[in-house]
Amino acid sequence: MISANQLTKKFVTKERSSAFTLRGKTREIIAVDRVSFEAEDGKITGLLGPNGAGKTTTLRMLSTLLTPDSGKAIIDGADLATQKVAIRQKLGVLGDAKGIYWRLSPRENLLYFAKLQGMNRADAERRATQLIDELGLGALADRPTQGFSQGERMKVAIARALIHDPQTVLLDEPTNGLDIMSTRSMRELIRGLRAQGKCVLFSSHIMQEVSALCDRVVIIAKGRVVFDGTPPEVLSQSGASTLEDGFVRLIGSDEGLFA
Amino acid sequence: MSAFSLSRASVVARKEWVDLLRDRKSIFWALFAVAISGPLVLCILYFVAKSVSERIDKTTAAIVNVAFAPDLVRHLERRGIKIDPDPADYRDRVKRGELDAVIVIEPDFQQAMAEGRPAKITLVTESSRDRSAPIAAKLSREIERYAARIGSERLMLRGVSPVVASPVRVEELDLSSAEQRGARLLQVMSFYALFAGLMGAIAAALDVTAGERERQTLEPLLTTPVTAMELAFGKWLAVSAVNLLAVTISLTGFLVALQFVPLAKLGIPFSFGVREFAGFMAVLVPFAFMVPAVLLAIGAAGKTAKEAQSSLSIGASMVGLLPMISFLRQSQPPWWDALVPVNGQYATLSKVLRSETIPTLDWAAMWVIPAGIIVIALFGFARTLANEKLLAGR
Structure with a gap:
């Protein structure tokens, strides 16, 4: 269960034209502007928005990587502002950065994170083997991940996020760069998490994907929530005939993804 | 934040150690360079000394x-x-x-x-x-x-x-003993021992800081309960262990080379026995732990390995240049010279080679000053690791 209330994040950037420019121009960007939404247990919530809308920043704030400038969030009863460690234990995060250690095998990658989550050796090994089997990584389990395909690396990364069996799962564009087969198995996995009663929040910029999976859609544009409801409501509220048209109308730009 | 957990830090240290040693090529070349450079210099010195004495004869x-x-x-x-x-x-x-x-x-x-x-x-x-x-x-x-x-x-x-x-x-009454005259020539050995204590750490420090960021594994790590300080501590332990390995290999290389290079024949009575080995280790162990802490603190600020590498070159040239001051100085060194990192180590190593008695204060400086630097550097390293701005890539 995630409940975000008025989350806001600003970035101040300094732009310098060269290494010898002493005083650069400072620019303030409001990446996330008073974003509020709820994601319930046993439901899949999609965070939809064009590139640069603030999806990743929102997920980074929820995963304790960035501190919000204002606003609150409660995850499984833990307050983001004061109970960071509790939240880190409750959350499984597949963030924007999905790198894995390529000199280590999938199993070693998983065990490292299991131990950091405080699992004991036996539990960690059991859970790692279970995830390796579920994701079909068996043949690769003990080979260094160097040379793995994009899909195989993504599987290791998602297994790592789920290693401690978290109640709430954050997935930042989990199908990005995957082929059709891998995308389908990723969707299966996400549905499987819902069946287990988990709270899944995932971000995407693809309307079709969100509508195929989500019970609830939160559309973000330029850092603000512009829509919060079910996929059918996207059509009714926007008055469009297709989901894609509805999405484009809701984010208020015909340029769509290239805005 | 939760309290510092030594067990989590040791999980980090063990993983980094395994990961670093699997980087066979980098590790091999770093250790090879360290193992070979000392004996090589010893051989060059031998042949130079030999040709001079032959020419005079x-x-x-x-x-x-x-x-x-x-x-x-x-x-x-x-x-x-x-x-x-x-x-x-x-x-x-x-x-x-x-x-x-x-x-x-x-x-x-x-x-x-x-x-x-x-x-x-x-x-x-x-x-x-x-x-x-x-x-x-x-x-x-x-x-x-x-x-x-x-x-x-x-x-x-x-x-x-x-x-x-x-x-x-x-x-003329020359007060230098035979060992001391030989040691003057072999002060390069102190230099190469310090050099090994730097070489062993550079590649490893880059890998666990900027490398971690560049491979996009730092962000997932920071979403686990591990704290930045635990990460910093574990990484420092692992890199220090690699560095200590380099120092030991370098000294062993010298020991082996000394068995084969007949310096005594040239009238360079030079002894590097158990006593000298122990003395060297007593100076080099704290040094081998100090260098990684500093390199990590510098390296963590780099967004890419390339950026980190160029800032690390400052550290590398310091180790190269500071002993030059002692090398070229004609006057008596000031009292605080022994307290300057690198320089102090260099001076103490030279004293070990010259079989001089080393004051307790000097020994204390060899341990207390690196310890202080380690603490400061690790705090800086931890801060940079968790820095929001670096995380957001800005």
């Missing part, structure tokens, strides 16, 4: 107008010096370095000698060339010895004791 005196001073020629020959009679173009050849020094005898040498006037000899040298200097000095010494012999013979002929003509006798 086989000195050839080029003499212009050799026929005018047969007595001097006989003296030189008796002293084991070969004669190269009347070389052509000798000024040019001395200038070019083909001849080290040339003795020019004036045509009236014998006449002056017979009349009791000072007979003139010119020693043509090129003083800016280092390798000729020992030869020129040896020739000059032999000529003076010849002159002194003639002088005493003359006094004796006149019935005067030669002692009368030597009112002052200089005797």
Whole structure:
């Protein structure tokens, strides 16, 4: 269960034209502007928005990587502002950065994170083997991940996020760069998490994907929530005939993804 | 934030150690460079020292107008010096370095000698060339010895004791022991031991800081309960272990090389036994833990490995340049010199080699100062690791 209330994040950037420019121009960007939404247990919530809308920043704030400038969030009863460690234990995060250690095998990658989550050796090994089997990584389990395909690396990364069996799962564009087969198995996995009663929040910029999976859609544009409801409501509220048209109308730009 | 958990830090340390050692190529080349550089320098030193002593043993005196001073020629020959009679173009050849020094005898040498006037000899040298200097000095010494012999013979002929003509006798009492003279030559060894304590850490420090960021594994790590300080501590332990390995390999390389290079034959009595090994380790262990802490703190600020590498080169040149100050300094070092990192280590290592007693205060400095630097550097490292701005890639 995630409940975000008025989350806001600003970035101040300094732009310098060269290494010898002493005083650069400072620019303030409001990446996330008073974003509020709820994601319930046993439901899949999609965070939809064009590139640069603030999806990743929102997920980074929820995963304790960035501190919000204002606003609150409660995850499984833990307050983001004061109970960071509790939240880190409750959350499984597949963030924007999905790198894995390529000199280590999938199993070693998983065990490292299991131990950091405080699992004991036996539990960690059991859970790692279970995830390796579920994701079909068996043949690769003990080979260094160097040379793995994009899909195989993504599987290791998602297994790592789920290693401690978290109640709430954050997935930042989990199908990005995957082929059709891998995308389908990723969707299966996400549905499987819902069946287990988990709270899944995932971000995407693809309307079709969100509508195929989500019970609830939160559309973000330029850092603000512009829509919060079910996929059918996207059509009714926007008055469009297709989901894609509805999405484009809701984010208020015909340029769509290239805005 | 939760309290510091040593078990989580050790999970990080063990993972980094395994990961670093799997980077076979980088590790191999770093350790290979460290293992080979010391013995290589030792061999170069050996051959340089050998050729110098050979050249002095086989000195050839080029003499212009050799026929005018047969007595001097006989003296030189008796002293084991070969004669190269009347070389052509000798000024040019001395200038070019083909001849080290040339003795020019004036045509009236014998006449002056017979009349009791000072007979003139010119020693043509090129003083800016280092390798000729020992030869020129040896020739000059032999000529003076010849002159002194003639002088005493003359006094004796006149019935005067030669002692009368030597009112002052200089005797040199050299307080340096044989080990110390050998150690002067082998101070490079201190330098290479410190060098090893840097080389072993650079690649590893880059890998666990900027490398982690570049491979996009830092962000997932920070979403687990591990704190930045635990990460910093674990990474520091792992890199230090690699560095300690490098230092040990470097010293072992020296030990092995010393068994094969016969320095004693050249009159360089140099001992590097258990005592020296222990002394070196006592200085190098804290050093090997200090360097990674500093490198990690610097490396973590880099967004990419390339960026980190260019900032790390500062650290590398410090280790290279600071001992140069001690190397070139003519005056007594100031009291705080022993407290400057790198310089202090260098000075203490040299003292170990010279078998000097090292004051307790110096030993304390070898441990307390690195400990302080480690604490400061680790706090800085942890702060940079969790820095939001670096995380957001801005």
